[in-house]
Amino acid sequence: MFYRETGQFKTSYAADMQIFPIRQDRIALWVVLAIAFLGIPLLDQLQVWPFGGEYMLRAILIPFLILSLAAIGLNILTGYCGQLSLGSGAFMAIGAYSAYKFGTGVHIPLGLFNLSIPPLPVLPSILLGALMSAFVGILFGIPSLRIKGLYLAVATLAAQFFFDWVFIRVKWFTNYNSSGSVSAPDLNFFGYVVNTPIDRYLLCLVFVSIFALLAKNLVRGNIGRQWMATRDMDIAAELMGIRPLYAKLTAFAISSFIMGVAGALWAFVYLGAWEPLAFSIDRSFQILFMVIIGGLGSILGSFLGAAFILVLPIALDQVPHALGVPISVETVSHLVFIVTGTLICWLLIVEPRGFARLWLTGKEKLRLWPYPY
Amino acid sequence: MRAPDGPPVTSGDVLLSIDNVSLSFGGVKAISGVSFDIRKGEIRAIIGPNGAGKTSMLNIINGFYHPQQGIITFKGEARSKMRPHDAADGGIARTFQNVALFRGMSALDNIMAGRTLKMKRNMFWQMLRIGPALAEEVEHRHRVEEIIDFLKIQEIRRTPVSRLPYGLQKRVELGRALAMEPELLLLDEPMAGMNIEEKEDMSRFILDVNEHYGTTIALIEHDMGVVMDLSDRVVVLDHGIKIADGTPQEVKSNQAVIDAYLGVAH
Amino acid sequence: MIIAFGQFLEVLVSGLLAGVLYSLVALGFVLIFKASGVFNFAQGAMVLLAGLALVRSLDFLVANGLPFWAAIIAALLFAALIMAITAFLVERFVLGPLINQDGLTLFMSTIGVTFIIEGGAQMLFGSDVYPLRLFPSDAWFLFEGSFPGGLLVSKIDVWGGMIAAVLVVGLAVFFQQTKTGRALRAVADDHAAAQSVGISLNWIWFIVWLVAGLVALVAATVWGTKLGVQFSIVFLALKALPVLIIGGFTSVPGAIVGGLIVGAGEKLAEAYLGPFIGGGIEYWFAYVLALVVLMARPQGLFGERIIERI
Numbered sequence: 001m002f003y004r005e006t007g008q009f010k011t012s013y014a015a016d017m018q019i020f021p022i023r024q025d026r027i028a029l030w031v032v033l034a035i036a037f038l039g040i041p042l043l044d045q046l047q048v049w050p051f052g053g054e055y056m057l058r059a060i061l062i063p064f065l066i067l068s069l070a071a072i073g074l075n076i077l078t079g080y081c082g083q084l085s086l087g088s089g090a091f092m093a094i095g096a097y098s099a100y101k102f103g104t105g106v107h108i109p110l111g112l113f114n115l116s117i118p119p120l121p122v123l124p125s126i127l128l129g130a131l132m133s134a135f136v137g138i139l140f141g142i143p144s145l146r147i148k149g150l151y152l153a154v155a156t157l158a159a160q161f162f163f164d165w166v167f168i169r170v171k172w173f174t175n176y177n178s179s180g181s182v183s184a185p186d187l188n189f190f191g192y193v194v195n196t197p198i199d200r201y202l203l204c205l206v207f208v209s210i211f212a213l214l215a216k217n218l219v220r221g222n223i224g225r226q227w228m229a230t231r232d233m234d235i236a237a238e239l240m241g242i243r244p245l246y247a248k249l250t251a252f253a254i255s256s257f258i259m260g261v262a263g264a265l266w267a268f269v270y271l272g273a274w275e276p277l278a279f280s281i282d283r284s285f286q287i288l289f290m291v292i293i294g295g296l297g298s299i300l301g302s303f304l305g306a307a308f309i310l311v312l313p314i315a316l317d318q319v320p321h322a323l324g325v326p327i328s329v330e331t332v333s334h335l336v337f338i339v340t341g342t343l344i345c346w347l348l349i350v351e352p353r354g355f356a357r358l359w360l361t362g363k364e365k366l367r368l369w370p371y372p373y
Numbered sequence: 374m375r376a377p378d379g380p381p382v383t384s385g386d387v388l389l390s391i392d393n394v395s396l397s398f399g400g401v402k403a404i405s406g407v408s409f410d411i412r413k414g415e416i417r418a419i420i421g422p423n424g425a426g427k428t429s430m431l432n433i434i435n436g437f438y439h440p441q442q443g444i445i446t447f448k449g450e451a452r453s454k455m456r457p458h459d460a461a462d463g464g465i466a467r468t469f470q471n472v473a474l475f476r477g478m479s480a481l482d483n484i485m486a487g488r489t490l491k492m493k494r495n496m497f498w499q500m501l502r503i504g505p506a507l508a509e510e511v512e513h514r515h516r517v518e519e520i521i522d523f524l525k526i527q528e529i530r531r532t533p534v535s536r537l538p539y540g541l542q543k544r545v546e547l548g549r550a551l552a553m554e555p556e557l558l559l560l561d562e563p564m565a566g567m568n569i570e571e572k573e574d575m576s577r578f579i580l581d582v583n584e585h586y587g588t589t590i591a592l593i594e595h596d597m598g599v600v601m602d603l604s605d606r607v608v609v610l611d612h613g614i615k616i617a618d619g620t621p622q623e624v625k626s627n628q629a630v631i632d633a634y635l636g637v638a639h
Numbered sequence: 640m641i642i643a644f645g646q647f648l649e650v651l652v653s654g655l656l657a658g659v660l661y662s663l664v665a666l667g668f669v670l671i672f673k674a675s676g677v678f679n680f681a682q683g684a685m686v687l688l689a690g691l692a693l694v695r696s697l698d699f700l701v702a703n704g705l706p707f708w709a710a711i712i713a714a715l716l717f718a719a720l721i722m723a724i725t726a727f728l729v730e731r732f733v734l735g736p737l738i739n740q741d742g743l744t745l746f747m748s749t750i751g752v753t754f755i756i757e758g759g760a761q762m763l764f765g766s767d768v769y770p771l772r773l774f775p776s777d778a779w780f781l782f783e784g785s786f787p788g789g790l791l792v793s794k795i796d797v798w799g800g801m802i803a804a805v806l807v808v809g810l811a812v813f814f815q816q817t818k819t820g821r822a823l824r825a826v827a828d829d830h831a832a833a834q835s836v837g838i839s840l841n842w843i844w845f846i847v848w849l850v851a852g853l854v855a856l857v858a859a860t861v862w863g864t865k866l867g868v869q870f871s872i873v874f875l876a877l878k879a880l881p882v883l884i885i886g887g888f889t890s891v892p893g894a895i896v897g898g899l900i901v902g903a904g905e906k907l908a909e910a911y912l913g914p915f916i917g918g919g920i921e922y923w924f925a926y927v928l929a930l931v932v933l934m935a936r937p938q939g940l941f942g943e944r945i946i947e948r949i
Contacts, residue, residue, distance in 0.1 A: 013514045014507060084743060143930060147937045149743055150678045150888075154880045155933060158926035169917040214500045221499040221510060225478070225486040232475035239435055240553065241461025241490040250496060281874075285750070292747055297477060330766060337758025344751030348744055349736045 003366045019216055036205055044198045057197040064310050065204040066265045071290040071302035072215050073258030078288070079296035080219050081251035082231025083144050087156035088259055088287040090163040091133045093279035095260025096267035097173045099129030103185040103268075104175060122187050122268070130260030136163075137256025144248045148234075160281050167276040181275045184268040200269050207265060211258055216299050218254065227251050228297070292344055295356025304355040312336055387446075388413045388557055388589050389434065394443030396429055396613075403429045404440070404613040411557065416583055416590045418604035418621075420597075422633055425610040427593045428470055431559045434591070435460040435467050448556075461490060466555035468546045470562045470593075474534045480545045481530040484520060487552025488513045520548050524578060540571040547578060551586075558582065560592040564599060572596065576603060601625065609633070649791055650910045651903055656796030658902020659803045660865070661925075663858035664879035665886065665894035666806070667851040672888045673827045674847040676742060677734065680749040683876025684756040685852055688725065690859030690868035691764035692718040694771045711773065715856070722852030725756065730845045738840065757873065766870060771863035774798040799861040806857055807895065810850075819846055881929030886941055893941030901925045 003024050010016040020026045040061070043051045050056045074088050103125035108115040120128070136159070143155045167173050174182050187194035187203070194203050218224050226247040229237035238244055267274045286309060294305020313336045320327050327335075351357050390410035396403045404426040411417045419427050432438040433445070436455030444451050447463055455465075466487070475483050492513060498506035521530055524544050529537060534545055543563060550558055563579065564572045576599060582588050594600050600607060601621045609617040609624055611633040617624050624630055664682055671679040696717045700710035733748055779792050814820040825833040826843045834840055862872055878901065886897025905924040913920050932940065 013511045013518070017510065017514065082743075084746070143933055147933050150746055151884060151933055151937065153746070154884050154926065155930050157877070157880065158923065158930045161923035161926050165919055165922045169919055217500050217502040218496070221502060221506070222489060222492045222494070223496055223499055225482055226489055228478050228482070229475045229486045229489075232477045233473050235437070236469065236473035236475070237486075238457045239437055239461065239467055240487060240549070241458055242486070243458060254496075288750070331762060334758040334762040334766070337754045338762070341751040341754030341756075341758065345733045345748050345755070348740075348748045348751065349733070352740075352744060 003363070003369075005367070017220075019220070033209070037202070041198055041202065054197045057201050060310065060314070062197070062201055062204055062270050063266075064306055065201070065208045066262050066270055067287065067290065067310065068303045068306040069204075069208050069211055069265070070259050070262035070287050071294065071306050072212060072299055073255045073262060074287050075291045075294075075296065075299065075302050076215060076219065076227070076258065077251050077255035079291055079298065079301075080224060080231065081227040081248060081255075082234075083141075083248060083251060084149065084153045085156040085255075086153050086281070086284050086288065087140070087159035087163075089279040089281060089283035090156075090160045091137055091256040091259040092263025092266060092283065093163055093167055093276065094136050094256075095126075095129045095133040095263030096274070096279065097129075097167055097182075098132035098260070099125045099264035099268065100182055100184065101173065101175075102128045119185070121189075122185060123189055125185075126261060126264040126268070129264045130257045133260025133263065134253045134257035137252040137259075138249050141249050141252030144252070145245055157281075160284055164276060164280060167279075181273055183273040184271075187268060194269075204265055204269055207261060211261065212299055212303075215254075215258065219299065223247075223250060231297075289340055289344060291354075293340075293347060293354055295354030297353065298356035300359070301354050301356030304359070308355065309340070312339060386413045387411070388448065390446045391430075391434070392444040392446070394433060394440045394445065396426075396433060396438055396440045402613055404433070404610075406443075407610065407613070407615045408443075409608045409615060409618055411589060411591055412606075413589055414583075414587055415605040416579070416592065416603050418600045418607045419591060419593050419610065420595075420600055420607055420624075421610035421616075424612070426613040427610055428561055429613075430610065431467065431561055431591070431593065434557075435465050435559060461553065464554070464556035465559065466550035466553040466557075467559040468543070468550050468561060468563060470565065472539070472542045472546055474542055474546055474549070476533075476535040478534065479531050480526060480534055480537065480541075480548075481517065481521070483534055483545055484517045484548045484552045485513065487549040488517065490553065517548075517552055520551050523551075523581070524548050540567055543567070543571075543575065544578070547575075547582075551582065554586075555588060557589045557591065560590060560594075562593050562595065564594060564596055572599060579603060646910075647907075650906050652792055653796065654903035654906030655899050656792070656800055656902070657906065658899040659796070659800045659895075660858065660862060660875075660898070661878050661882045661901055662895045662898025663799070663803055663806070663854065663861065664876045665882040665898055666803075666810070666891065667854040667858070668879055668883055669888065669891055669894045670810070670854065671847055671851050674823050675734070675826070675844055676830075677745045677749065678742065678888070679851065680746060681729075681753040681756055682851065682855060682879060683873045684753040684760070685722070685725065685855035686859045686862065686876050687868075687870065687872050688756050688760040689718050689722055689852065689856035690771070690863045690872060691760050691769070692721040693856065693859060694769040694863055694868045695764045697771070698769070718856050718859075719853060722856055723849050726845055726848035726852050729848055730841060734844055734848075735841055753873075757870075761870070768867045768869040769863075770867045771860070773860050774864045795861070795865050799865075802857060802861060803895070806854065807891065810854075810891070813850075819843075823847065878925050881925040884929035885932050887938060890941035896940070901928065904928055 003022075005022045005024075008021075008023055010021065015021070018026075020029060040051070044057065070088060070092060073091075074085060077083050077085050102117070102120045103122055105119040106115070106117040140155060140159045144152050147155065168180060171177075174180055187200075189203070194200055219227070226237070226242045227250075229240070229242055230244060230247040230251075234244060237247070263279065267278065271278060290305035290309045291302065292305070293308055294303065295301025313332060316335050316339065317329075317332050347354055387410045390408075392408050393406050394408070395405045397405075407426075407430070419430060421427055429438060433440050434455065436457040436459060439454040444453060445455055446452075447455070447460075447465070475486060478486070492509055494506045494509050498504075502510070521527055524547065526541065526544055526548065529541060529545075534542055537545065547560075547563065560579070564575050567575065579590060579592070580603065583590055592604070594603075604621060606619065607617075607621055607624045608615060609627070609630050611629075616629040616633060617627040619627075664686060667682045667685070668679055671677055671682075693714050697710055697714035700713055701707060705713065729752055733752055734745070737745055737748055774795050777794055779794060779797075814824060822833070822838045822843055823846065825836070825838060826840065830840060833843075858876075859868065859872075862868075862875070866872065866875075879898075882894065882897040882901050884897075885900055886893025886895070901924075905921045905928075908920050908924045909918065
């Protein structure tokens with residue numbers, strides 16, 4: 001009833017090509033942004049439930065935002081360009097460790113002369129770190145020109161295991177810290193030090209909002225169509241003049257850049273101090289599941305998937321508790337495995353485009369309500 | 374035999390010529406020593422029984438297969454093989470025997486994808502999608518909407534192509550090829566699996582494209598009635614060898630062609 | 640010089656024998672891929688499941704006073720039953736409904752299956768390290784006359800090699816000589832054509848997953864004896880992926896040779912390159928080797944080249 005596009009006529013192609021051509025959707029987006037940017041800080045200020053204490057921000061919202069960003073990165077590669085990657089963790093790690101090196105100063109002894117870069121402020125560190133990740137992404141994307149599908153998945157596994165090893169064994173990356181664990185530099189943005197949970201939350205929110213918008217613009221533009229064309233029918237795309245080299249490598253570059261930003265945020269803003277284990281293959285699978293469950297080829301889906309994967313273990317832990325049947329931590333983790341796996345199989349069978357497509361179908365139904373079509 | 378009141382187009386410049394081209398897969402010869410040309414502005418049909426090498430011929434023309442022998446001359450430039458990108462860049466567009474649409478995209482996006490080569494703004498502009506990048510997107514959307522109007526597929530532009538019936542998919546695929554504004558349009562069995570009405574529609578589109586845009590067309594088709602009605606000249610392949618070349622009338626009365634189709638032993 | 644050569648031989652032999660274990664897992668992958676076009680990511684999880692079912696039931700039966708040989712037979716039967724149930728459930732609820740989907744979707748669904756099996760296996764059978772003692776775990780010293788100290792060869796590795804050989808022969812006989820084997824090969828060639836001559840795809844897929852499950856059980860007996868049955872088996876099993884890349888997805892001999900190359904390669908690299916660039920090369924060597932092979936020969940050493948059509 002309230003969700004109708006009747007009477008909203010477009011008089012220009014630009015208006016027709018907006019992200020949300022229907023007015024109600026735009027209003028909803030502004031409401032969500034207002035809640036995220038104003039509402040949540042206000043609730044936090046007032047210490048209203050569930051924002052009394054830091055649990056909600058620290059354990060749910062901040063990781064949700066960062067992992068959503070990582071999922072957007074992987075979605076560009078896997079969902080839009082059709083290149084399956086099992087190495088997301090590695091690209092996050094490259095972003096994180098490179099940002100750490102740029103933030104603490106880079107010294108490379110090269111015999112006669114030494115390459116030295118003084119410690120950089122945190123924002124350029126993060127962006128340069130992401131750039132390193134993009135660079136490595138292109139390197140590991142080169143095989144994608146010759147190999148497809150599952151073969152490529154194994155190539156990305158090579159990236160995962162190789163970089164796991166690099167960050168454990170090559171002490172240079174951890175500034176020769178004996179424990180192998182490193183701590184992030186101060187989060188000093190133009191003189192303002194981000195420290196409290198709400199500051200950290202807002203910082204992530206800004207990053208995620210900007211990158212989500214940029215990613216959305218890319219996927220609905222020319223390059224996005226090239227990615228999807230390569231995904232759906234690579235030979236036809238090539239015969240139309242789409243260069244597979246350009247399409248695939250840009251997807252690898254953009255995707256790893258975004259995952260690099262997510263990795264740096266995960267390390268600097270969420271963890272503060274971290275070990276290589278933070279970016280193991282488990283992380284890669286976690287992000288892949290977010291993308292599959294949320295929706296391959298959907299920016300919105302990346303958020304939905306991240307929310308689901310993050311909330312699932314908490315719900316499996318809390319709900320039985322609330323019902324008076326506490327289950328052990330171990331059982332919870334096994335249950336998470338089973339539920340996630342089942343959901344993936346189920347979604348692949350009934351709706352391969354994930355929650356995002358279910359959401360769209362729901363909206364379609366609402367638009368036509370009360371008539372079936 | 375179109376335009377019965379005027380002479381068929383036979384005197385245009387040569388747009389593409391194939392000289393003594395051979396192609397084999399392993400030991401299997403798909404095409405051996407075939408030569409023919411396509412003139413500017415004509416509708417050229419390639420016919421032949423199944424397995425004659427017709428699709429392989431199109432694949433050679435737009436650079437998907439590389440012949441072991443022979444010269445391909447396109448717009449005066451001779452080369453031993455085309456590369457897909459050169460072919461597309463030079464203005465060769467293509468539809469496929471089994472519809473090769475981008476199944477995850479809408480009809481509109483499929484046709485927009487045909488504009489890829491014409492869009493020049495780099496990724497950073499696209500990312501921001503303001504000013505010139507947006508203007509470019511709008512400009513090309515405008516061109517694509519013209520094609521959508523031409524093919525009368527306005528109401529399905531937002532529909533994912535995988536949900537469209539076969540006849541409409543073929544039409545979207547034609548639209549995608551047209552969006553490239555090709556000089557030479559290769560159609561691989563544009564009417565396969567269509568009913569008589571859809572065939573008539575498709576024939577009309579093909580003639581319109583040829584007349585309005587002056588696009589040269591090379592088409593493979595099994596329906597002899599369609600071939601005779603549409604084409605200016607016909608080349609006939611059988612087992613990878615050219616057995617006839619000429620106007621539809623000439624070809625129809627050629628004994629070798631009749632034998633090939635009726636399966637008379639040589 | 641002689642010492643160096645003896646050392647080299649020792650590393651090579653232990654590498655080759657360890658490679659046999661990778662081959663055992665890779666075999667399961669190849670079987671399923673050949674017959675159904677499904678790249679089964681869950682093969683490693685199936686090794687874990689088979690191992691847990693075996694070791695836990697064996698411990699239970701022995702603790703309840705059954706003689707060891709009877710307990711082993713009963714436990715093997717129990718584990719085989721578990722694998723059969725798994726094969727049935729996977730076919731019935733995941734692959735059956737996904738029939739005719741593209742390879743990537745099927746692959747992702749087996750990642751889902753992997754997680755279900757991993758979670759389910761540990762929930763049912765526990766998640767500790769369980770030692771399994773089916774084979775002797777000490778070592779032989781060979782050629783003590785030729786090399787100082789002799790050549791150290793662990794018995795369990797030799798057992799693994801022999802079991803793998805028997806398994807390969809058994810599978811070859813099954814595929815070539817039995818009616819079901821012929822049907823499997825028919826399905827591998829062309830699903831639709833096989834269906835049209837009356838072969839039931841569902842039945843065949845169940846059989847394939849069952850055989851792959853039994854191969855996983857065999858792999859679990861060897862791996863479990865060597866390392867104890869534990870979760871990390873899943874990660875070792877992941878190495879079957881590069882093995883397949885090197886050997887080719889559709890070739891049984893490829894799986895064996897690929898396993899040997901990876902096993903020997905990573906042990907040699909660890910022994911001779913490790914000291915220079917910091918140990919732990921084994922962790923990634925197989926994957927990077929696979930990457931190099933892929934760049935040179937995308938279809939693997941034994942795979943067939945595919946002509947693309949449109």
